[in-house]
Each structure stands twice: as C-alpha cells, then as structure tokens.
Amino acid sequence: MSFPWAKEYKPSNPFMRYMDEKLPLPRFVYNAIGAGYPVPRNLNYFWNFGVLAGVALVCQLVTGIILAMHFAAESGVAFSSVEHIMRDVNAGWFLRYAHANGASMFFIVVYIHIFRGLFYGSYKPPREMVWHLGLVIFLLMMATAFMGYVLPWGQMSFWGAKVITGLFGAIPLVGTPIQTWLLGGFAPDNAALNRFFSLHYLLPFVILGVIVLHIWALHIPGSSNPTGVEVKDEQDTVPFHPYYTAKDGVGVAAFFLVFATLLFFAPNFLGEPDNYIPANPLATPANIVPEWYFWPFYAILRAFTVDFWFIPAKLLGVLAMFASILLLFFLPWLDTSAVRSGHYRPLFRKFFWYGLGPCIVILGYCGGSHATDGVVLVSQIAAAYYFAHFLIILPIVARIETPKPLPTSITEAVLAKSGASLQPAE
Amino acid sequence: MIRIGAFLVGLFFSGWLIVSAGMGAYTYVTVPAAPTAEHEFHKLPGKVDFSFNGPVGHYDRAQLQRGLQVYREVCSACHSLKYVSFRDFKDLGYSEGQVKAIAQNWPAETPSINPETGEATTRKPQPQDKIPSPYPNDVAARAANNNAAPPDLSLMTKARHDGSNYVHALLTGYQNPPAELKKHFPDSMPGKTTHFNPYFANLNLAMPAPLTTDGQVTYADGNPKPTVDQMAKDVSAFLTWTAEPKLEQRKRAGIAAVIFLLIFFGLCIGAYKNVWADKKGVA
Numbered sequence A: 001m002s003f004p005w006a007k008e009y010k011p012s013n014p015f016m017r018y019m020d021e022k023l024p025l026p027r028f029v030y031n032a033i034g035a036g037y038p039v040p041r042n043l044n045y046f047w048n049f050g051v052l053a054g055v056a057l058v059c060q061l062v063t064g065i066i067l068a069m070h071f072a073a074e075s076g077v078a079f080s081s082v083e084h085i086m087r088d089v090n091a092g093w094f095l096r097y098a099h100a101n102g103a104s105m106f107f108i109v110v111y112i113h114i115f116r117g118l119f120y121g122s123y124k125p126p127r128e129m130v131w132h133l134g135l136v137i138f139l140l141m142m143a144t145a146f147m148g149y150v151l152p153w154g155q156m157s158f159w160g161a162k163v164i165t166g167l168f169g170a171i172p173l174v175g176t177p178i179q180t181w182l183l184g185g186f187a188p189d190n191a192a193l194n195r196f197f198s199l200h201y202l203l204p205f206v207i208l209g210v211i212v213l214h215i216w217a218l219h220i221p222g223s224s225n226p227t228g229v230e231v232k233d234e235q236d237t238v239p240f241h242p243y244y245t246a247k248d249g250v251g252v253a254a255f256f257l258v259f260a261t262l263l264f265f266a267p268n269f270l271g272e273p274d275n276y277i278p279a280n281p282l283a284t285p286a287n288i289v290p291e292w293y294f295w296p297f298y299a300i301l302r303a304f305t306v307d308f309w310f311i312p313a314k315l316l317g318v319l320a321m322f323a324s325i326l327l328l329f330f331l332p333w334l335d336t337s338a339v340r341s342g343h344y345r346p347l348f349r350k351f352f353w354y355g356l357g358p359c360i361v362i363l364g365y366c367g368g369s370h371a372t373d374g375v376v377l378v379s380q381i382a383a384a385y386y387f388a389h390f391l392i393i394l395p396i397v398a399r400i401e402t403p404k405p406l407p408t409s410i411t412e413a414v415l416a417k418s419g420a421s422l423q424p425a426e
Numbered sequence B: 001m002i003r004i005g006a007f008l009v010g011l012f013f014s015g016w017l018i019v020s021a022g023m024g025a026y027t028y029v030t031v032p033a034a035p036t037a038e039h040e041f042h043k044l045p046g047k048v049d050f051s052f053n054g055p056v057g058h059y060d061r062a063q064l065q066r067g068l069q070v071y072r073e074v075c076s077a078c079h080s081l082k083y084v085s086f087r088d089f090k091d092l093g094y095s096e097g098q099v100k101a102i103a104q105n106w107p108a109e110t111p112s113i114n115p116e117t118g119e120a121t122t123r124k125p126q127p128q129d130k131i132p133s134p135y136p137n138d139v140a141a142r143a144a145n146n147n148a149a150p151p152d153l154s155l156m157t158k159a160r161h162d163g164s165n166y167v168h169a170l171l172t173g174y175q176n177p178p179a180e181l182k183k184h185f186p187d188s189m190p191g192k193t194t195h196f197n198p199y200f201a202n203l204n205l206a207m208p209a210p211l212t213t214d215g216q217v218t219y220a221d222g223n224p225k226p227t228v229d230q231m232a233k234d235v236s237a238f239l240t241w242t243a244e245p246k247l248e249q250r251k252r253a254g255i256a257a258v259i260f261l262l263i264f265f266g267l268c269i270g271a272y273k274n275v276w277a278d279k280k281g282v283a
Helices: A014-022 A025-033 A045-070 A078-087 A092-119 A128-150 A155-168 A175-183 A190-219 A240-265 A292-303 A313-334 A346-368 A373-400 A410-418 B002-030 B037-041 B061-073 B086-092 B096-104 B138-143 B163-172 B179-184 B228-243 B247-276
Strands: A038-040 A237-239 B110-113 B120-123
Touching: A014 A025, A025 A190, A025 A240, A038 A240, A045 A078, A045 A092, A045 A190, A045 A240, A078 A092, A092 A128, A092 A240, A092 A292, A092 A346, A092 B247, A128 A155, A128 A190, A128 A292, A128 A313, A155 A175, A155 A190, A175 A190, A237 A240, A240 B247, A292 A313, A292 A346, A292 A373, A313 A373, A313 B002, A346 A373, A373 B002, B037 B179, B061 B086, B061 B228, B086 B096, B163 B228
Parallel strands: none
Antiparallel strands: A038 A237, B110 B120
C-alpha cells in the first residue's frame, strides 16, 4: 500500500514502541492521515471537502446522540419533545439547530466533494472502488437524512414520509403491500416513527464503517490530483502531515465559519415553516417539498407526467429518480477518456460547466418550487439533459475529443504554474 | 455492452421527457391555465422594523409586555399558547411575584383533579404551569368556532413564511373584498363564516378581524398609543418571542462564535503558509 518512499513509523517513546508491538493503532493512523501517507503536492482547495465531510459527520453524531437523550419517539409527544429541547433543555436550541443545519452543511460539502470527483475524473481507474463506496455513503446519507426529517413529526415530516414511502407504492402489483410493510401501517404513525428513529440512529454508524472502507480503498492507489497525472516519484508528493493537515485546518475553519453563520443567524432559513405545525393526517400542506438537498431528485420524480404505453407516469418518475443516482455507479465505464482532469478536456469541460452545472441548479430550483405547468416544463428539459449528459454525451465526448497535452509530471505542472523552470539534476 | 445499454436507457428517459415537455407545452399554449383568485389577489406581508431584526437585534421588553397584554385580552379568548409556561414570562422583564400574579389572574384555568372525589376540575394556574387553553379540548374548540379550530400560537411566527411580518400583515389586513374579486371570482368571495384578507393563503379565513378599533387594549402608561397597527406590531413581537425565546442567547453566542472562528481562521492560514513555505514552486 502507498508508495515505496512513504515514511515509516518509528516510535521513539518506549510506551509507543510497546503499543506498536501489541496493537499498532498509532502506526495505522500515522500511515492513514499522518506523515506516512504521501499525497500529491498540487492539491487545490477542492480536495479539502472529504475531510470536511468527515468533520460534518462527527458534528452530526455528537449533536444527534445528545438530542436522542431528550427526544421521545412516540407520535403523540414527538413534536412537543422537540419543543421541550428548544425551550427547556440546557443549550437545547443550539443542539437542535446545529443538528438540523449540520445536515445541510454535510450535504453541501458532500455535493462539492462529488462535483470535484466528477470534474477531475476521480472515478476513473484505478479509483473506481473509491467512487463506488462514496456513492454507497451518499445513498446511506440520503436515507438517514430523510428518516431524521420525519422525527420531529411536523406536517412536512408526516407528508414527506407519506410521499417517499409512496414511491414504493408505485411498484406494480406488490407496491401497496411493500409500502404498508415499510410503514408498519397504512399511513405513517407510531410504528413508522419508531423504526425511523431506530434506523436514523443506526445508519450513521454504518456510514462511519463505509467511510473507513472509502479511505482504505483510496490509500491503495493514493489520492488523485488536479492534473490527473499519476504520481511518478518522491518529489511529486508531500507527507499528509503536516502539509495537508495544515491545509485542511484552513478548510475546517472556513467550514465552521459558514456553519456558525447559518446556525446562529439564520437557523430556519433552509427549513420549511410547515414543519413547525404538528403532523395532521387530515390536512395536506399546499406544497409538499423535501429538504433542499433532495430538490433536484424530486424535480426528476415530478418531471414524468405522461404514461408510456402501459407504464404509469408515476412509476416512470420513480424509476428515473433512482436511475439518476444509480447511473453514477456506471460512470467509470461510461466516460472512457484516458485523461482524468477536466482541465485538459476542452469539450468535456464545456459540457460540464455549461450543461451539467446549470442543469442541476435548474432541477434544484424546480424541485423546491410549487409544481406549476411552467416549472414542470422546465424541469422536463433539464431532466432530459441530465440523463443525456451522463448516458449519451459523456461516452461520445470521450470518443471524439482531442485532449490538451498533459504535463509529464505533477512537479512539472507545479513549476509551470509558479513560473520557475526545472533545474537539471546535479 | 454497458455503453450500449446506457445509451438506450438515456435515449428512453431523455426522449420521453422531451415528448412529455412537448405535450405539456402544446397544452400550455392551446389551453392556457385559468388565473386563480389566489394568484391575482394574494399579497405578501410588508416589512416591519422590529427591534429583533438583524444579527445583533434583541427583543424590546416593553413591547413584549404590551404584546402579552394584547394576547391576554384579545387572542387568548380563542387561541392557546401551549408550549409557553408562566415562568417563561420572567424573560419579559417581570419579577417572580409579578409572574405569580399574572398566573393567578389568567382568564382561563388549568385542568386538574379534585383530590377528594377524583373528578375533573380546574384550578388557578401556578407559575410552573403551561398557559391553559381557552377550550377543554379540540372538539370544544371546533364546536365553538364553526368547525375551524383556532390554531395554537406558540410557534405561529415560525410556522409561516416571514412569520413576524405575516402576523402583523394579517392582523391589519382585513378589508372588504375588492369589486374585481366579486366580478371575476365569485366563488372566492367570503362566505357567511369567513372573512376576506389578502394576506391569508386562500384569501378567506374563519377568524374575524380581532383588532378592530384603536384603544381596544389600554396600555399601562398610555404610551405608545394603542392603534390597531401598534397592537398588531406588539403582538407579533410577542409571538416571535413565544416561538423563539432563545433568540437573544443565540445571536449573542453567534457573535462570539464568529469572532472566535475568524481568529482561528487567521491562525490556520498563518500555520498553512508557514508549513508550506519551503514547498511552493520549488522542486
């Protein structure tokens, strides 16, 4: 694993030597995120977001575990137990706002992390497994976030649970029984609330496990970098510690600045006011919308309005929504271009910034809006582009594009950027 | 094989979306959607200059006390405030004794059990009690109000978009339905038990205008003048406090956190530059 010039862990302290012999945990950490992990020297700030996602997860775990000590998962009192946290628990308002906005921060950094991977071709060999495990984490996050949103048992919690489990109801023949089985009843109630609470507590630890695999798989080929050129020798890399621990420090500080601004000055900005109304199965909200991080997928779900022969539009929407995420698993085989980085791919770059970028933003906007005719029309065109981009355009671009010349090494790229010239070796 | 399959799947989804969009566009042009009364007449609340706006905003204690008075004398006849306790009123600047007096003189009583007979009864509220509801239960609330139960107000300003401004706009927004509404949307005219208000989502609500005349509530020191607009502002401020009682602690903690993090951010940049000093641009 890793490169032959990676520094070896040599504990000088006798206790650490003893530990290294009995349980080499310090060695493991040293090789994973210490001086023993050589990293390309040219990483830009987009490479901070993996660490930031880890920080966000830890924030969610800490606040979540404490919130669970005060929350009552019973449909009759769940809503008022949240108000109890907000009013009577010491710093309860801080814990709950930190947890609710922490989820948003987690998704923000994970989306940037995924976009980094998409632009710099991080999903290409030899890092397919890293990409696949990342997508598994993303799916687990979505499930966890959805179930967490149900727990306060407000109007949007209840109707969100109804709509999302209703997606499974679109499956032909067995759909309705599956929905009833998932909810433990015909509509969301105490059984659903309890199992969602149980799973919402479990899944973050599953995510933690998959993150270990994600990092393990990453450390076999080592980190990718903005040029997409693989590491050739020692001068292409720096040890993770102190170089990238220092750089990640800057990222973590910036992350907490944004987080604090959101949490302390606009804690309900990203939330839906309807969730401050207790769940009422008899009153449907005028506009049922999920949290902002699901908007693009919700727009794809709603974009299918016409039955295709014998397939109902609703089922098509559900299939398309799941397909829109699952297709990312096939990316390493869809984009066959040998060049990783978008910097050296003129055509790919155009489609990425002028096609995919606006497409996701438009889908997000449509997913959060009331589904009027105009909004549905726009989301249909954007969703059509989304599928075309990954399934049709990327494979064709990979075939017809002439990439720009790549630097011969990472060091050459760094020197070219800083204006220095490569000194002949003495 | 993967690429051929992907191409077909992509062609199917994208193609069908384009077909659907075409069909939608055709209907959009040939059968234009009829304008709705809500679309034509619904108004968004105007901005009120509340003392708690902005990152360093804080509550105006005197205003909250006036708002409590409006709630007690007007709103509390129908609306509960079930997440708020009397003891919380200490945050409005009342002393322990004043809180006790407010609880003892509250217009509604707290449900209780007669210790001798075990029968349901009521008693005078104590500071540790939640504010008692004006109705014994939801059925009674509906029965007394033409089947439209008055919602609890504890969280009202967080349960509506732009809540603080919304409550003020709604309370001052009652008016006679415009002639245009009667002409174009006769079905959206208020019925016998509903009242026109352009700030309400579907224009007609069951609650009649609660604040109708200036001086409806007599403020202790007669200052400011209890106009309808002033009473509406005061009660909106009060309901903002009931929904977000920790707003001041939150903003104070926020200022401290941001200052701390800015210093931390500066130190991190310094550490980063220091660590990388020997690596930038040098082989």
